[in-house]
Amino acid sequence: MNAPLSSPKLFDCRDAFAETLEALAAADETVVAVCNDSVGSSKLGGFKTKFPERLVNVGIAEQNMVGVGAGLANGGRLPFVCAAACFLTGRALEQIKADLAYSNANVKLVGISSGMAYGELGPTHHSIEDFAWTRVLPNLPVIAPADRIETAAAVKWAASYAGPCFLRLSRVGVPDLLPEGHVFELGKANLLRDGGDVTLIANGTLTHRIVTAAGILAERGIAARVLNMATVRPIDETAIIAAARETGAILTAEEHSIFGGLGSAVAEVVVDHAPVPMKRLGVPGVFAHTGSAEMLLDEYGMTPAAIADAAAALVQRKA
Amino acid sequence: MEIHELERMARSIRRRDLEAVFAAGAGHIGGEMSVIDILTALYFRVLKIDPAQPKLPERDRFVLSKGHTACALYVTLAKRGFLPEAEIETFLAPHSRLNGHPNCNKVPGVETNTGPLGHGLPVAVGMAKAAKLSGARYHTYVVTGDGEMQEGSNWEAIMAAAQFGLDNLTLVIDHNRFQQGASLADTNGLAPLRPRLEAFGWEVAEINGNAMAEVVPALEHRSGRPYCIVAHTNKGHGISFMQDRVDWHHKVPNKEQYAIALAELSEAL
Known part of the structure; x- marks a missing residue:
């Protein structure tokens, strides 16, 4: 097989995340988005316009952000806690362990711009440790979708899954790989x-x-x-x-x-x-x-x- | 329960807590003795809860952020009917669900897992915010230790509570003036707590946290803002030789000390 001559179209998976989250929120009033002043980078602008009261922006305070997520879940809400992966997992790791994984809080963590997506900003903003930090925790599925189709499928799956999980998303463009209509199955390659x-x-x-x-x-x-x-x-x-x-x-x-x-x-x-x-x-x-x-x-x-x-x-x- | 009944219940919880810590050979007795009046008032007077339905959506929420005083919570929950009183005998025993810090997935009535400090208040803010979003009428209470207020996460949460206008949240700071290894004044003093909380937009009351007649009305008070009760307490309250002694943070009494402590608490009963 020859390598393709023309470059395939690339997509930012954050758009698929945002579209799917907005669709979920339209169908389910318990869906809330929690973020740390990351409305833009988490692509929550559309969510904010459509569901302003359901966007919980805690400011630059990641530990509180994850704890608030746990409390929102306790109160019957379905929180998607969104932040740059480096700060979400690094700054709030103990909250992820105790408040989410160990407490089995129904909170969906969405790590945006993972890996080296913030390449030029340097290692403080790289998130190349997050698999290691999160996958060691019991009761916390760790998921890194490959394209926009799998991202949308994984977000839908996360909403239906009863428990915490960590979705690791990038902002680097990737081509479509999985078939349209793909259904995400946890733990299945x-x-x-x-x-x-x-x-x-x-x-x-x-x-x-x-x-x-x-x-x-x-x-x-x-x-x-x-x-x-x-x-x-x-x-x-x-x-x-x-x-x-x-x-x-x-x-x-x-x-x-x-x-x-x-x-x-x-x-x-x-x-x-x-x-x-x-x-x-x-x-x-x-x-x-x-x-x-x-x-x-x-x-x-x-x-x-x-x-x-x-x-x-x-x-x-x-x- | 009336005030005098609550006082009697608190003494009974103190005694059972002492017995459990002595039997287990471990615990955090100093901070348990300081917080027990607050726990008693909450569980036997203030909280709208049903031990038969611990997950009722409209239940009041309570978070013991100072999770190391779990034994006092277990005894209180047991006396309130959330778990069998006989089970207190298993505190810290192998495979017991009653370990040194409360587990919400195993112990009915526990809302979230605490132990690492500075976790309970952010979670309580989320609970109160959830009620604002859903229109639920429950109230959220959280008890922190005063040493725990040195954790930055608490101040993140304090700011958020004011920003969100959480008038359905009450924070009780168990201000016994000692942390594990020192008095607060010798590490990161924090006192006076009141102006700090007020500066962050909270309404604040200061009470004697070991005086039931002050504890109950403070817990029943409703504010138009997030509300903080600075509860001035004594570490080791009720046991003369433990009172205000930093070394009783997690020391276990020997046989002679145990006998004296038991006699003091029994006399008060």
């Missing part, structure tokens, strides 16, 4: 391409890159399986074990530190159930330097070509 030589696993902004990498590998005679794994917890053990047994090698790629994220979650399953050679791509345990998210992903070895090279090298390591 999506097979985007089948193959028997190696498995590529990613989520969020990396899924379209591994899809392209699989095309490059095919030209080199390597048949790669491609899994979109939006749910980091609970991880899809069945798909991972099958990938290990049927393809014998697994590569992961994520807009996150290589420590504690998707790659680590996959490796934990592989080590326990079906050890095979693995390669984890991500930010290599450093504070990233200045640049756009796309540039930084490229520099950290996650261009489709570099992913394909890493996968080909991995295939060589198979026994």
Whole structure:
């Protein structure tokens, strides 16, 4: 398969989030949006216009924001707590643990501009630790959709799910990958391409890159399986074990530190159930330097070509 | 319950709390003794609650933000009928649902999990805001320790409560003047609390938090703004040798001390 000649249309997943949230709020008066002066960056402008009384803007106070979310849920509201992922998860982690996960509060966390979406603003504004911080908590599904279709599906799912969860969204444009009408299933990976030589696993902004990498590998005679794994917890053990047994090698790629994220979650399953050679791509345990998210992903070895090279090298390591 | 009945109930809760802490060999007895009059007034007079239906949507909400005094809450909940009184014997025992900090998913009547300080007030603000959004008529009460007011999250919540106009929220600060390892004056004094809260847009009352005749009317007061009761209390109240001694934050009495404490509380009964 040749790589596409023209670039596909890219979409900001925040728009799908905002549209879906507004539709949910129109149908359900208990839906509220909570934010920390992030109306613009969380794309809550439309929500504010349509449901002004249901936008709870606490100002720049993330700990209070998450606690207020827990209290709103206790009072029968359905809060979507929206903030830049770096501040939401970093500043309010103890509230996420005690007030939401441990208390089982029905609060939906929406981390906006995750990963290195705020690339040039520097590591204070990068959120490449959030998978590690959140996926260690019991009772908190962690989800990073790959495109606008999966984002909308995940937001709908979150509204119907009785319990806390963390949706990790980006603002970096991504092409459509999943079919229109896709229904999100928690903890279920999506097979985007089948193959028997190696498995590529990613989520969020990396899924379209591994899809392209699989095309490059095919030209080199390597048949790669491609899994979109939006749910980091609970991880899809069945798909991972099958990938290990049927393809014998697994590569992961994520807009996150290589420590504690998707790659680590996959490796934990592989080590326990079906050890095979693995390669984890991500930010290599450093504070990233200045640049756009796309540039930084490229520099950290996650261009489709570099992913394909890493996968080909991995295939060589198979026994 | 009338004031004298509430006073008697508070003494009975103090005694059961002491017994439980002594039996468990752990607890936070100083802050439990200081807060018990407030808990008693809430559960036996003020809160609109039904132990048979602890999740009723219109119930008043109560959050014990100083979650380390869970034993006092468990005893109060048990005496109010939320859990069997005999279960207090399992406090801190292996696999007991009555651990050192209250768990809302296991203990009926507990609204949210507390333990890390500075969590209860933001959650209470959310509860009160939810009532404003839904039109529910319940009132939300939250009790914090005074040392806990050193947490910045509380001041975030205090600002939000005023901004949201939460006249359906009452904060009680158990002002016993001691934190775990020192008097507040020696770390981050905070006092006087009243002008600070007033400056943030709250109505504030100061009472003797160990005098039932002052506690009840303060809790029943309704304000046009968020309302704070600075409850001046004594750490270890009711047990002479514990009173106002920082080392009784989480010390456990030995046999002799236990006998003296039990006698003092029983005499008062």
